[in-house]
Amino acid sequence: MRFSTYILRNMLGRRARTTLTVLGLAVGIAAVMVLTGIAWGFERSFQAIYPAKGVDLIVVRAGIGNQLSSNLNVNIGETIRGVSGVLDLAPSLMDTVSFEDANLVAVLASGWVPESILFRGLRILDGRTLKTGDGRVTLLGRVLALNLGKKMGDMLSVAGETFEVVGIFETESLFENGGLIMPIQELQKMMGRGGQVTGFVVAAVNSGDAESLRALGKRIEAKVPGVAALPTREYIAADLQIRLSKSMAWATMAVALVLGSVGMLNTMVMAVFERTGEIGLLRALGWRRSRILALILGEAIGLGLLGVVVGSAFAWIGIRLLLLSPNARGFVDPQLPPSIYGIGLVMGAVLSLLGGLYPAIRAASLEPTEALRHD
């Protein structure tokens, strides 16, 4: 018999409790995996928006956490263009619209200047892109078109105004794929924000080098008071929504760790209590304390590992269930990155130690006579 066989027999000896404990751990681990996966997918999705377009810096109103709440005058674009090191620039107005019939809220609506750098990296799947002089026309992201059931040539009512769908596009960003694009002046008109933009995207002459990008940002901020010009990577990391989704993932992890380790603790304390006589016997037969410790901790680790395996399966299923909701489909990547499974594994290990160490130490400190008297 292997030592591990003995541990396995102990787990199988109490099948119901083992099953319930593993299920409890699995749910916690799966929740963490799914939420972390979403938060990371969210950030990756944002990160993917800009490099494909050759955008190096984002200029928004200073002191705000979210691009959607930024508000700048479109005319400062010319001032920014005059800063040395700026290769190209494009204004952008972002807002959110709802399509209640399709049960879609907070759909990203982008107002762009036709043929500007923002259109780089956009693949037209059907129809055409926007042209200078376009009026009430719109491009739908692939996912939004799917959710709305619209195709090229259809008419679409956006916030009470009717637009013609002239094309369907796809980008690297799940977030953009769930939104729509229209000429900037149309969005300004619709939202009553004439002459306003949320920000500018800037392509730099020296785009590879992080130091010179940061320096360019400083020069822009010096030239135009009241704006923040950040390299895209930093800008995205500072975004409020991303920070929120990340802190939600962290909070879930903290809760799951507490609940999971309490559950593990409960199970293992019971297991040790029930087997006081058996542990006393092992001590009487000469088992050293460290071997008892290994026996109990081994069982906790076994439960933790099973929790990771079942939790990974739950996460795999959970993310697919989530995708059935149109609101999630826009920015949830069904493929959890491998590092998320790594997080699950680390959680399983931490839970095993947090919940298993105390009962194992208790068991190891039992005296053979006091334990044997239990029967």
Added chain:
Amino acid sequence: MTEFILRGEALTRTFPDGDVRALRGVSIQVQAGESLAIMGASGSGKTTLLHLLGGLDRPTSGEVFFEGKPLAGLNIDAFRARQLGFVFQSFHLIGTLSAVENVQIPMFESDLSRKARENRALSLLDDVGLAHRVNQRTTRLSVGERQRVAIARALANQPKLILADEPTGNLDSQNQAEVLTLLARLRQQHGLTLIMVTHSPEVAASADRVIIMKDGLIVNT
């Protein structure tokens, strides 16, 4: 002077809860190879004495010597694992494990490989007449068979000493006779020293020497 394999000197043991003086000054010498029965009324301190001799418990005062060396100076876990085999009245087998797995439990404290552990356990079970029951869970064995598994387990690490606390206390006279015969044969085969706590006159009659205890003291030798 004869070297005693086990020797207890002026042993006392007081249990703090209830302030019970279970042993009140017991000295005992055991010769290598002999078989000794300890008798006495319930509560007279037999089990307490056996536990002190086996290093399961420490005396309040006095000392136990194994082959002349005080137990306090030994690695007590290793002493129990390698020099002693325990047999209990209620067997203390592990119900989730099979007979052959139970016999291997003490061998985790030896240097044997997994294969060697298994082979040794099988041959020990064969030796106690249970070759046909090796893969049974012990909960499915008769009480007589269980005690034979426990005896095989006591021999797992080739000890010099067997300590048995009422080994036939849960057995009928038929099974008791079989277990006594088995113990006698194994003692012969392996040159064991055997210390048995018992209420049974038959068990006592099978021993070389009988000690009687009363109220925490030895009243004859």
